[in-house]
Amino acid sequence: VFWERGEMWLTSENILGLPLNVEIGRLDFEDDRRWWWDDDLDAMRITLVGKTMEFALAVGQELGPTRSDHAFIEPTRQGVLRVIAEASWDWDPAHTLQFFALHHRDRSSRHQMDEVVDVSREDEVDAKLSWLGARATGTLTAKPGFFHYWLDTAAVRGEESAVNYLSLSGQQSLVDERVHRKVSAWALDLGLTWTAPVKGAPRLSLGYARGSGDKPNATQRDNAFRQTGLNSNAPGFGGVQGFSGYGMLLDPELSNLAIVTVGIGRALFTSSSLDLVYHAYRQIEPANSLRYARLETALTGQDRDLGRGLDLVLAVEESDWLQFEVTASAFQAGKAFGLQRGEW
Numbered sequence: 001v002f003w004e005r006g007e008m009w010l011t012s013e014n015i016l017g018l019p020l021n022v023e024i025g026r027l028d029f030e031d032d033r034r035w036w037w038d039d040d041l042d043a044m045r046i047t048l049v050g051k052t053m054e055f056a057l058a059v060g061q062e063l064g065p066t067r068s069d070h071a072f073i074e075p076t077r078q079g080v081l082r083v084i085a086e087a088s089w090d091w092d093p094a095h096t097l098q099f100f101a102l103h104h105r106d107r108s109s110r111h112q113m114d115e116v117v118d119v120s121r122e123d124e125v126d127a128k129l130s131w132l133g134a135r136a137t138g139t140l141t142a143k144p145g146f147f148h149y150w151l152d153t154a155a156v157r158g159e160e161s162a163v164n165y166l167s168l169s170g171q172q173s174l175v176d177e178r179v180h181r182k183v184s185a186w187a188l189d190l191g192l193t194w195t196a197p198v199k200g201a202p203r204l205s206l207g208y209a210r211g212s213g214d215k216p217n218a219t220q221r222d223n224a225f226r227q228t229g230l231n232s233n234a235p236g237f238g239g240v241q242g243f244s245g246y247g248m249l250l251d252p253e254l255s256n257l258a259i260v261t262v263g264i265g266r267a268l269f270t271s272s273s274l275d276l277v278y279h280a281y282r283q284i285e286p287a288n289s290l291r292y293a294r295l296e297t298a299l300t301g302q303d304r305d306l307g308r309g310l311d312l313v314l315a316v317e318e319s320d321w322l323q324f325e326v327t328a329s330a331f332q333a334g335k336a337f338g339l340q341r342g343e344w
Helices: 335-340
Strands: 008-012 020-030 038-049 053-060 080-092 095-106 116-118 125-141 146-167 172-195 203-211 257-268 272-283 305-319 322-333
Touching: 020 053, 038 080, 257 305, 305 335, 322 335
Parallel strands: none
Antiparallel strands: 008 020, 020 038, 038 053, 053 080, 080 095, 095 125, 116 172, 125 146, 146 172, 172 203, 203 257, 257 272, 272 305, 305 322
16 A cells, blocks of 8 residues: 655746746656657746747756655656756647657766665666757648648757666566666657548557667667656557557657558547557668567567567547546557567
8 A cells, every 4th residue: 555646836926927837746747649758747838929930948856755645756756857848839829839848967976886785766868968859730621621730850969877676586676787888869759530421430540659769789879769767658649548659569769760651430429439550660770679668578689670569559538537547459560579479
C-alpha cells in the first residue's frame, strides 16, 4: 500500500492585468503528439498567452520520491535539471507552427569504477544534452474529405557518460565500465491522415519516422538520436484516444530506427473509434539491441530488418463513466533477430 504524488500546483493568472500565468508544483507537461513530453515534473512554469501565439518557459527538478514506498528519487531523475521552452503560432485558423527546446543536465553523483551498488540505484546514463525542434500541423480541405498533416523535426547535441554494470547478484552490481562520448543526432516524424466525409468518418493514415543511428565502431561521437525521456509517442491517428504511434508491442524509442506506418480507422457509436495499424521497422545501422523498447531485443548486429508490427485498437468514450481501451497486438521478428526471424 502506498500513496503517490500526482499533479498538484498553485497558479496565478493574468498577472498585472497581462495574459501572463505562473504555475508552481507538480505540473503536467504534454504536447499534442506526446513526441516531446508526456509526464509530470516538479517545476515552475511561466506562460504568456496571445490571440494566435503562446509561449511557455519552465524550470524543473525532482524534489523527492513520488511514491511513499520509495525512499529515494529514481536514479534516472535524481539531480536532473530541466529547462523547457515551447512556443506555438496559429498562423492560420487551420495551421500551426510550434517550436520546442529542452536543456537536460544531470548533476547527480556518479558511481566510481569497481564500486558495488544496489541494483535499484543503477544509473546507466549521466548526460548534458540540449534538444531543439519544430513542428508543423494542420488540416487541408480535399474533395472528398480532408487531410490532417504533421511534421516533427528535432536535433540533439551535448555529451553523455554511459555506465556498464556487471551483475553480482539479484541485489547488487559492480561498475564495470564507463564510456564518455559526444552526442550529435537528429530525427523526423511526418505523415498524413485522410478522413472521408461519409458515415463513420473512415480514416487512412500514412507515416514515416526516422531517428539517426550510430556506426558500430564509433568511439568519440554518438550519432544515434535519443528522445527526451519525457515522451510517450502516443498521437492516436485521429482516434478518440492516443496510443503508441510506433507500435503497442515493440513500442521503441525513435533511435537508430526507420519506421513506416500504415493505418486505417473509423468512428464508432457516439464517441468511440476502431483502428488497425501496421508498422515496418528497420535499423539505420546494424546493432545488437534497441534503445528502450518494450520487447526484450537480443539482435545479431548483422542485419537491419527488425520486423513488422500490427495493432488493433478499440477506444470507447461514450460517457464520463464508460471509458476504456482494448488493444490486440502482434510482432513478427525480422532478420535482425537471427534464429528467431519469422517468429511472432
